[in-house]
Amino acid sequence: MRGLCLELGSLPGCSTDRKRSAHCTGSQLGWTGDKPRPDRYYGHRYDGAASLTRRVNRFVNLWYLYRTEWRAGISLSFAGMPSRSRSLPVLVSDREHGRVMERPTVFDFTTFPVLITERLILRAFVPEDAADLYAFRSDTYAQRYNDPPLTDLSQADALIQWMIEGFAAQEMIQWAVALRENNRAIGLFGFNSWDRGHNRASIGYNLAREYWGQGISKEALQAMLGFGFENMHLNRIEAETVASNTESVRLLERSGFYLDGIRREFSLEEDGAYHGGAIYSLLRREYFPEDVTE
Numbered sequence: 001m002r003g004l005c006l007e008l009g010s011l012p013g014c015s016t017d018r019k020r021s022a023h024c025t026g027s028q029l030g031w032t033g034d035k036p037r038p039d040r041y042y043g044h045r046y047d048g049a050a051s052l053t054r055r056v057n058r059f060v061n062l063w064y065l066y067r068t069e070w071r072a073g074i075s076l077s078f079a080g081m082p083s084r085s086r087s088l089p090v091l092v093s094d095r096e097h098g099r100v101m102e103r104p105t106v107f108d109f110t111t112f113p114v115l116i117t118e119r120l121i122l123r124a125f126v127p128e129d130a131a132d133l134y135a136f137r138s139d140t141y142a143q144r145y146n147d148p149p150l151t152d153l154s155q156a157d158a159l160i161q162w163m164i165e166g167f168a169a170q171e172m173i174q175w176a177v178a179l180r181e182n183n184r185a186i187g188l189f190g191f192n193s194w195d196r197g198h199n200r201a202s203i204g205y206n207l208a209r210e211y212w213g214q215g216i217s218k219e220a221l222q223a224m225l226g227f228g229f230e231n232m233h234l235n236r237i238e239a240e241t242v243a244s245n246t247e248s249v250r251l252l253e254r255s256g257f258y259l260d261g262i263r264r265e266f267s268l269e270e271d272g273a274y275h276g277g278a279i280y281s282l283l284r285r286e287y288f289p290e291d292v293t294e
Contacts, residue, residue: 107231109170115223120216122175122189122223125163129176130156132185136208144270145242146206163190177207177220186211189220191228200236201228205251217251225255225287235284242267243276252280256287 107113115122125133134156136142143149150156166172172194177187187207194201203224207217228234241248243262253259257280266277 106233107227109167112167113173113227113231115175115227116180117219117223119180120220120223121178121180121183122220123178124167125160125174125176125185125188127157127160129185130160133160133176133188136186136206137188139209142206142209145245145248145275175220175224177216187216187220189224191224191232194232194234198236199234200238201232201234203228203237203239205248212247218255221251221255225282229284229287236281238279238281241278241280242269243278249278249280255282257282258286 112124114124130153134150134153137147137156137159138150140149150159163172163174166174172190172192174188174190176185177189178185187205189205190203191201192204203221205217205221207220225237228237238260239248239252239257241252243249260279260281263277263279265274267275269275
C-alpha cells in the first residue's frame with residue numbers, strides 16, 4: 001500500500017479467512033472446448049463417458065454455486081462480463097489462479113483505526129492532547145484560510161470531545177498525527193464526511209507550522225488515502241481549499257489530486273478579499289492505475 005503500514009489488528013474485517021468466489025469463465029467452470037472438466041471443481045477425473053446422472057449433478061452443482069454466490073452478494077463474472085450492480089462488494093483479481101477474491105469488509109467504526117508510517121502514528125485524539133492541539137490550532141497564520149484560531153485551551157478540549165463523539169456517531173474519522181519518537185500530536189488529518197451511497201468522502205488537514213516543508217503532511221495524507229481506498233472502499237476522495245492557499249494546493253497536487261474547478265469569489269477571508277474556492281479530487285482508478293483493465 002505505497003509504503004503504508006497498517007496495524008491490522010486494530011482494523012475490523014482484516015481476517016484472512018474470507019470466502020473466495022469462483023471466477024466463472026467457461027474454461028474455469030469446467031469447460032474446455034466441448035468436453036466438460038468435472039475434475040477441476042468436483043474432485044473426480046473425467047473418463048469420457050459421464051453418465052446422465054453425473055451430468056445432472058454437475059448442472060445442479062453449478063446452479064447451486066450461482067445461487068449461493070448471488071445470494072451472498074458476490075459478483076460472478078461470466079465470460080469476462082463484469083457485474084454492474086453498485087451494491088456488490090469490491091473485488092480484486094487473483095490472476096495467477098484465475099479467480100476473484102473478495103476484499104476485506106468495509107470499515108465499520110468498530111475500532112478506531114491506527115495507521116503507522118515511517119515517522120508518524122495516526123491515532124485517535126485523547127483529552128491529554130489538548131495542549132498540543134491548541135498549540136497549532138491557535139496559530140493565526142496557519143489558520144488564516146481555515147476555521148478561526150483557538151483562543152482558549154477549553155476550546156481544544158471541546159474540539160477533542162466533538163471529534164470523539166463524531167467517530168462514535170460514525171460521521172467522521174479524525175486522526176491525531178503524532179511523531180513516533182514521542183507520540184506528540186503535531187497535526188489533525190481526517191475524513192470530515194463519508195457518503196456511503198456514492199463511495200466518496202471529503203478530507204481536511206492541519207499541521208503545526210514548525211513541521212511544514214519536511215514531507216510530513218504528504219506522509220500523513222498518503223496514509224489516510226490508503227485507508228480510504230483500501231478499507232473504506234472509496235471511489236472518490238475530495239478536498240476543498242482556498243485557491244490562494246498555496247501550501248494546501250501544493251500538498252494536494254503533489255499527492256496526485258486533480259483540480260475539478262474553482263468557484264469564483266467563493267469565500268470572504270480575513271484579508272477582506274473574496275477568494276476562489278478550489279475543489280480537488282482523487283479517484284480510485286488514479287490511485288490504483290494497475291487495477292484498470294485495458
